[in-house]
Amino acid sequence: MNYDVIIVGAGSMGMAAGYFLSKSGKKTLLLDSFNPPHTKGSHHGETRIIRHAYAEGEEYVPFVLRAQQLWNELEQATGKQLFLKTGVLSIGQSDSESIHNIISSAKRYSLSLDVLDANEVQKRWPGITIPSDFMGCFEPASGVLKCEACIEAYQELAESNGATILTNSRVKKISIQDERVTIQTDGQTYYANSLVVAAGAWSGDLLSMLDLDIPLTPVRKTFAWFEADEESYNQHKFPAFDFMTPQGVYYGFPSMDGSGIKVGRHDGGLPIHPDESIPGFGELAGDAEELTQFLNHYIPDVEHLKYGKTCMYTLTPDEDFVIDLHPKYSNVAIAAGFSGHGFKFSSAVGQALSNLIVSGKNDVDISAFSISRF
Template structure:
């Protein structure tokens, strides 16, 4: 491969969504170039610090539910292809103060789509998983067929599959600009040269702002923290195989967590909040702020007290948030040969296998069988007239 070579599709940013797209493109015979400023899987984006929850009874409506079900099928295909287990059906338990969130609508949606889900009282939750301490008025929803994905292994598996299918990968290459003309080719300028393709997919995660003004999306990058805690007295009730993945919705915020996997400790993260981060700025390490551990420990102490032992380790990652926490999967408003995938808002990884397939379909056929209306940029008031060049 050499700079200046022509490709059918270039993927800029090859974390979870981009690497999946690269595989789906190359497996269909498309001349595919993958470009990343790091060497995926890596610790500079949103996919590290395994694992990630996968659920199907989703609150975003039918478009998200159908995409989640397709993603589950594609993760299983990737497992078969890679020979490695990536998806673990631990079940996922969602618990919440009903003044914050109620599960009735999601359970109704689940039933319509054939998804196993049951509503539980706080008493039933405490009986089935004795590690919980919950007020009597809390409610829950349990999905027995949900679970978690080993995120870094997933990205590595898609990388291997993409390269095996013929994709080329350039790592350590910072994309510093994109040039496009309506109906023409696209040039991606990087620190390792210029590359040309008929179409480009940009899945830049927290770095989307670096492409302004060519791409101007309402995506805000946020520093997020997670911690792994050792259960008290080596309490085995929280071990994988016994305890489900979980979410907690309280008046103090929303949290998500995982059982102790191979002695890793119970993992907990906060979904809301976080400090703004801008590309090029240092990302403060875990423990730099009092709330890094404090927020997590407070929730564990209140609701999973036997899991609130010694902090084994902490990590930081990035969310890239849209104003409505929904995804962006759409064409550039002015250049139809530039596809944009971003703003996955801390809940996107589970969908990566299906989002990659959708992006490949859009790039190669111009259409998708999925309803992509909820993911359009126009919902934020971004239109063609915001750009100099008309489509």
């Protein structure tokens, strides 16, 4: 079976790429080992934060603004609500690099940002308690994406454009000869002119078949929902949040339609191989404790744990993305190593992968995500 493009990995990045490539007229096949959206990747758990004034560096801001534009267009195209403008509150010590990056990127790109001292934060959101040397940066135009619904929306449009999506189809072998891509699964062989690899935690194993070694480390992560006073912590009154504290970096969401406050820790995590059995939430010591300790310290009115889940991050050494063409094969585009902060970008990543395949370049600068830095 012959295609213009085969995409390995039909999660957040791959599904978006499938939409943009099929929209451009490419005969597109998406292969996934599971059935997206699923719990084996980095895209489940109902919600993801999208913030524009970016703590990780100013080079991300044009890319995330493009992503926001594309999410808005996806909502219009499908008639589904995918983005909730809850605002995002980032909190940290006043002299921290992350807070400095948020403020400087907001100034450079004229983004709406309220810079608040500790007293102002606590007055606006009485449920928060922070030390006097902390400050807050509130982005009123940022908010929350419904991550699983986003993938389903791109799937719907990709299929309407003629893309083929084959689930539960694990890739066993990839080879390229004379610029012709051959992919073998358990029962089939597929051929294409071009290839996209966007397989999350499995990307390293797949790229090794193409003689490419990118330093990617999958890690186990946890997050959980907690009972909370709906009057104080609902999505209309309480923002999504990032806390950069001496104890660790934490993120969370207001109670969405009565679900309770959702909290996770961004840094740390247990290195794993994605094919291994990953311990569920609560099976390792400290899963619940590190989240409850954070809440007790900074959002003390939140009540008991409801339930928790696990997911995977795939880390690069610098925790920046990889979005690039293969250094040897110009017909292979790669998206990997999103290091726990990639989902918000997946609309723009999908468009970038499509652009790399169609023209070899992207109209938003992605040079910071080049493979050559390794």
